[in-house]
Amino acid sequence: MDEKYYLSLDALVPICPFNQMRSHDELGNIETAFRALIETDLEKALYLINHETLPFTSLFLLRHDIEKHGVFDQLSLRNRTALSIVNEILLGKRDTLSIPCSYCDYIQTVHSVLKWILETGSIDDGLNNEYDQVLDITAILLIKTYGDKTILPTIVDIIFKRYAEGLFINDLAWAFFQSHDPNSLIFIADRLKSTNPKEVELARKLLMFCPSINDNSKTPEEYTAFTDWLKENSLFLYFTGESFQQSTKPMPYVVILEAKYLYKTVDLLTGRIFETFTENESRLLGAYKKLDIDTKILLANCSYKLHQRDLSTWRTWIGRPIENQIVIARSIMGVRQ
Incomplete structure (x- = not known):
């Protein structure tokens, strides 16, 4: 690597082809660029692919070339972990990600890598079926295994993007509701205020369990009506787990009327009243x-x-x-x- 490149390397990273190509046509060029670089300057190729600004999409597209050139062991811990996760998901070995609690450092590493996959990879959702499968399972692992609710806004963004494009949303919608967090419903309710009819349509479908939401509603007060309903009933909600896999109009949350009548708090996951x-x-x-x-x-x-x-x-x-x-x-x- 020449001296000029060493001096400008940090400046080049943010605009390197592995980081900046965004359209599907441009993303296709990443593989060509990486192959050319790895054969002429391995050190530079590894520096760029291991850089912290690399988005997950680039690593996903280059995974076969990484295997072909035998440089997996020279990748950063983040990249090695991410590719291992991808392989386990695509091979259907999801249970291998259930790591014993004694491996605390590894647990934290996997958690941070899963967040990196979803947060930097979500912009390219729809790239191909395998890519979307990885994002779906990543979201499910973050919610179900790590109880990470910070990624819920990102999941909602993907759900609404897919719906607008006519793509499959059921698994991601299931993952979102599996957070068991009624307050997160605000992320969906916000779309009721959208000027995009498709967003409003989906928000209503997802929130249909609320009596103030219906298919024919056109009132600007719909968002306020939902937030008022949520505030009034949050102590008395029971999470049923019902999803689009079971019904076209699922009821994931229901109000336990007996609890509201006696003003007793409900266990969200069992529907039982806490107090005697x-x-x-x-x-x-x-x-x-x-x-x-x-x-x-x-x-x-x-x-x-x-x-x-x-x-x-x-x-x-x-x-x-x-x-x-x-x-x-x-x-x-x-x-x-």
Whole structure:
């Protein structure tokens, strides 16, 4: 490597062909550029491919040439780990990524590499089926194995991009909901405000479990209605796990009405109420379960409203016989008998 190249190498890295080519046609040229470079200047080729600014897409495209030229062992730890992950995913050996906890350093390395794959590779989603498969499984591993919720906005971006292009979204949508984080639904709800009809359409499909969302809604208040609903019901939500693999209109979250009625917090993953019941609450709950669904919803919504407005008033109301509660609730909620 000549002296001039040494002096300018750091400046060249950000504009090297492995980093800057973005369109699919340009991405195809990366392999040609790398082959030419690795045969004429191996040191330069390794420097550029191991540089921290390299996006995952470039490494993915060059993986066969790396194997062909036998330079895998000269790659950085990040690149070696990433290529191992790619091979394990494409060969269907996903269980090999379940690393024992004693290997803490390796666990942290795999986690950081998975994030690098998704965050730098997401821009080229749709490159080919294998590439998209790697991104999908990477997202699932980050959510299910590492509980990493920081990548949820990136997953949402990919989901909406794919939907606009008519591509498959079910696995990524499943991964997103597997975060078990109702607050993350805001990332989807934000698309309700989009001027792009396709984005609004998908946001409604993903949030259809919320009563304020429907296919025919055209109101600008839809986003506000959803966020209000989420704020009101967040303590009483149960994650069902239902997804697009099971239904065209899945209900991943449902409100446990009994919990909202008695204002008791719910375990998100089991739907069970955390607190124990008093004798009076047990009697009320028995009577509540015998009511029709509309009356259950009426009492649950009234209970929440009273609890938020005045705790003393709520305690008086909840202490009354359920027949009296219904009469008062209809008056408060403006429901005719």
